[in-house]
Amino acid sequence: MSLEVVQVRYGERVTRKSAVLHEYASYGEPDGDLHMDYNFWVLRDGSRTMLLDTGYDIGERDWLGEQPVIPTAEALGLLGIDPLDVSTVVTSHFHYDHIGHLGLFRNAEVVAGVAEHDYWLGKWRRDELAGEFATAGHLQAVQLAADEGRLRLVSEETEVSPGVTVYPVGGHSPGELLTMVEERLIMAADAAHFYEQIENEWPFFAFTDLGEMRRGLSFINGLAAETGATVIPGHDGRVRDRFPALTGPAAEVATVLG
Numbered sequence: 220m221s222l223e224v225v226q227v228r229y230g231e232r233v234t235r236k237s238a239v240l241h242e243y244a245s246y247g248e249p250d251g252d253l254h255m256d257y258n259f260w261v262l263r264d265g266s267r268t269m270l271l272d273t274g275y276d277i278g279e280r281d282w283l284g285e286q287p288v289i290p291t292a293e294a295l296g297l298l299g300i301d302p303l304d305v306s307t308v309v310t311s312h313f314h315y316d317h318i319g320h321l322g323l324f325r326n327a328e329v330v331a332g333v334a335e336h337d338y339w340l341g342k343w344r345r346d347e348l349a350g351e352f353a354t355a356g357h358l359q360a361v362q363l364a365a366d367e368g369r370l371r372l373v374s375e376e377t378e379v380s381p382g383v384t385v386y387p388v389g390g391h392s393p394g395e396l397l398t399m400v401e402e403r404l405i406m407a408a409d410a411a412h413f414y415e416q417i418e419n420e421w422p423f424f425a426f427t428d429l430g431e432m433r434r435g436l437s438f439i440n441g442l443a444a445e446t447g448a449t450v451i452p453g454h455d456g457r458v459r460d461r462f463p464a465l466t467g468p469a470a471e472v473a474t475v476l477g
């Protein structure tokens with residue numbers, strides 16, 4: 220049975236190309252609005268429910284003017300998912316908008332890049348999180364998973380569940396992970412926020428290593444060419460135009476990617 224992949228939009232904002240694409244003016248292209256969705260993704264079949272990322276509570280703090288669409292727990296309810304039944308949570312990286320509700324998934328194996336883990340836990344230990352995109356509150360949920368033996372750190376291409384393979388790419392954050400689903404879908408998360416970044420290999424404005432980010436974008440395109448898989452950028456509002464809404468109560472917030 221193949222996995223159903225559903226994108227859930229929990230927040231949104233409108234930004235400008237020039238505000239989020241690195242050195243956008245240098246391309247000589249016109250500026251324009253970008254509809255930026257904030258998503259997490261559900262991967263499920265008859266026997267497994269997995270998540271890629273977990274969203275965050277926009278009501279608690281909106282970092283960049285994010286508008287709430289639906290809280291993660293409520294969205295899961297509409298999808299008929301009990302967080303305690305989720306077997307695996309793959310974290311693309313530890314930024315606030317990706318692991319905010321990790322603590323809901325008390326029984327899940329948590330998958331993360333070892334470089335991501337070491338970078339942020341190190342900063343937390345050294346009290347260096349001020350002004351950063353990760354919070355101690357969110358990292359506590361990572362630590363809890365580690366303490367309970369549920370944290371799985373990866374440093375290379377790894378099949379974390381049958382048909383679900385992660386690839387460390389770094390760049391935006393030191394241990395960013397790509398997730399490939401059954402050689403059909405490449406879930407880029409923040410290795411590529413927008414379609415323009417995939418089409419042109421344009422970096423995002425926020426990075427820890429610009430060279431790694433460029434190599435990550437070219438790796439995504441190489442992997443797509445090799446497998447024929449479709450690339451899903453992590454924050455692009457146009458994904459909702461290209462794929463159908465889920466039928467049923469979650470239709471307003473959920474899009475079926477395959």
Ligand SMILES: [Zn+2]
Nearest residue numbers: 314316317409
């Ligand atoms: Zn993000």
